[in-house]
Amino acid sequence: xxxxxxxxxxxxxxxxxxxxxxxxxxxxxxxxxxxxxxxxxxxxxxxxxxxxxxxxxxxxxxxxxxxxxxxxxxxxxxxxxxxxxxxxxxxxxxxxxxxxxxxxxxxxxxxxxxxxxxxxxxxxxxxxxxxxxxxxxxxxxxxxxxxxxxxxxxxxxxxxxxxxxxxxxxxxxxxxxxxxxxxxxxxxxxxxxxxxxxxxxxxxxxxxxxxxxxxxxxxxxxxxxxxxxxxxxxxxxxxxxxxxxxxxxxxxxxxxxxxxxxxxxxxxxxxxxxxxxxxxxxxxxxxxxxxxxxxxxxxxxxxxxxxxxxxxxxxxxxxxxxxxxxxxxxxxxxxxxxxxxxxxxxxxxxxxxxxxxxxxxxxxxxxxxxxxxxxxxxxxxxxxxxxxxxxxxxxxxxxxxxxxxxxxxxxxxxxxxxxxxxxxxxxxxxxxxxxxxxxxxx
Numbered sequence: 001x002x003x004x005x006x007x008x009x010x011x012x013x014x015x016x017x018x019x020x021x022x023x024x025x026x027x028x029x030x031x032x033x034x035x036x037x038x039x040x041x042x043x044x045x046x047x048x049x050x051x052x053x054x055x056x057x058x059x060x061x062x063x064x065x066x067x068x069x070x071x072x073x074x075x076x077x078x079x080x081x082x083x084x085x086x087x088x089x090x091x092x093x094x095x096x097x098x099x100x101x102x103x104x105x106x107x108x109x110x111x112x113x114x115x116x117x118x119x120x121x122x123x124x125x126x127x128x129x130x131x132x133x134x135x136x137x138x139x140x141x142x143x144x145x146x147x148x149x150x151x152x153x154x155x156x157x158x159x160x161x162x163x164x165x166x167x168x169x170x171x172x173x174x175x176x177x178x179x180x181x182x183x184x185x186x187x188x189x190x191x192x193x194x195x196x197x198x199x200x201x202x203x204x205x206x207x208x209x210x211x212x213x214x215x216x217x218x219x220x221x222x223x224x225x226x227x228x229x230x231x232x233x234x235x236x237x238x239x240x241x242x243x244x245x246x247x248x249x250x251x252x253x254x255x256x257x258x259x260x261x262x263x264x265x266x267x268x269x270x271x272x273x274x275x276x277x278x279x280x281x282x283x284x285x286x287x288x289x290x291x292x293x294x295x296x297x298x299x300x301x302x303x304x305x306x307x308x309x310x311x312x313x314x315x316x317x318x319x320x321x322x323x324x325x326x327x328x329x330x331x332x333x334x335x336x337x338x339x340x341x342x343x344x345x346x347x348x349x350x351x352x353x354x355x356x357x358x359x360x361x362x363x364x365x366x367x368x369x370x371x372x373x374x375x376x377x378x379x380x381x382x383x384x385x386x387x388x389x390x391x392x393x394x395x396x397x398x399x400x401x402x403x404x405x406x407x408x409x410x411x412x413x414x415x416x417x418x419x420x421x422x423x424x425x426x427x428x429x430x431x432x433x434x435x436x437x438x439x440x441x442x
Contacts, residue, residue: 042059043383044381047076047083050079051073051076054071055381056068057162058071058159062153065385065389066383067151067158069383070148073381074159074162078211079174084379084396087138087415088377089138089140089415090393090394091277091394093276093277094147094151095275101266102262102263105277106260108139111137112253114418133418134419135242135403138414142259145225146261151389157223164219167214167215171208181204184401194408229254241410247414265287265344267291267344285326285343294349296353325368377402378398398419
């Protein structure tokens with residue numbers, strides 16, 4: 001059942017990604033005025049209306065695009081905790097008022113103590129099993145901290161208030177979150193208890209959900225900053241909890257974590273430039289797909305009549321080639337980025353486009369696709385502010401509910417990002433994520 005649902009959601013997310021890519025291509029090739037009823041001052045697009053509005057309200061209060069993104073992500077950690085949270089990692093792509101674009105990389109890192117034979121366990125562990133060996137050092141809060149220090153306008157504490165209120169007072173479980181709660185059916189740990197009623201039955205859509213321990217943690221972080229999570233009392237409680245679950249994270253791992261700033265990569269698309277996060281992000285693959293589709297000169301007629309099926313076919317084929325290249329997106333701190341850089345070249349896109357057959361598909365080997373675990377515990381937030389600044393932030397705990405390891409004293413759900421090793425390469429590699437989004441603006 002879980003695998004069937006995963007396939008359904010994968011197909012749904014693929015369709016959403018296609019529509020996003022098509023819209024981008026059409027907009028790039030033909031300018032058009034803002035449609036009636038569109039947002040003329042600013043907008044926030046999160047994966048829920050609730051969190052989109054939280055981010056929007058931060059913009060209305062004088063917050064920056066980064067402020068809006070952080071507030072929306074914090075909100076998402078309770079509205080869709082199966083996708084992201086403080087126990088995961090994030091990547092920000094930020095464009096400032098001058099048009100300069102920077103990348104803030106706060107993805108998880110490998111703990112100093114980890115199983116050197118970890119890859120041998122890739123096919124042995126069911127995705128629904130809580131296993132601590134796949135957990136990376138969380139970078140989420142360090143990413144927020146760095147982004148806010150560089151681009152924030154409102155006080156740090158202000159960004160936490162909407163989510164603290166939501167987590168403490170409770171809210172009806174939305175349909176999307178409820179859809180994934182059954183993934184906890186075969187677990188017996190603290191996370192299942194969190195999502196169970198007094199009789200031990202899993203909660204369902206419409207039931208009131210509270211994250212009171214997380215609210216306590218957020219209140220401390222709002223007052224003391226991110227250091228409280230990485231070096232303070234929260235850190236001690238957090239490490240104690242997760243070590244009791246067999247996790248090898250240590251206080252030293254948390255204290256030594258640092259987010260990084262780098263330049264963005266860019267891909268030309270007509271007269272426009274698309275800015276992408278470099279590896280280990282999957283941005284290069286988005287650039288590849290855009291370049292492949294650009295060669296077909298997409299336009300509104302591409303989605304009409306007989307051309308529509310052909311356009312879908314071409315997009316799916318482009319995604320297959322992109323999937324086959326995931327294993328080359330390695331951390332440039334430890335591996336050369338030469339292969340990843342080639343992926344963004346137009347000549348490479350031209351070559352792959354020549355391999356796409358009209359109306360015909362091929363075996364997985366044709367695209368160099370290898371089996372790997374679907375990474376569905378991920379979300380995205382996009383923000384456009386009135387001053388022209390913009391943010392695209394992707395946050396993840398990797399699989400649904402991450403590792404399913406939960407820290408009961410802090411309310412944090414841990415990632416299992418190290419499974420990104422599996423089926424992609426002999427070493428850690430990041431994944432390409434597509435998400436569904438809901439927008440709000442004014």
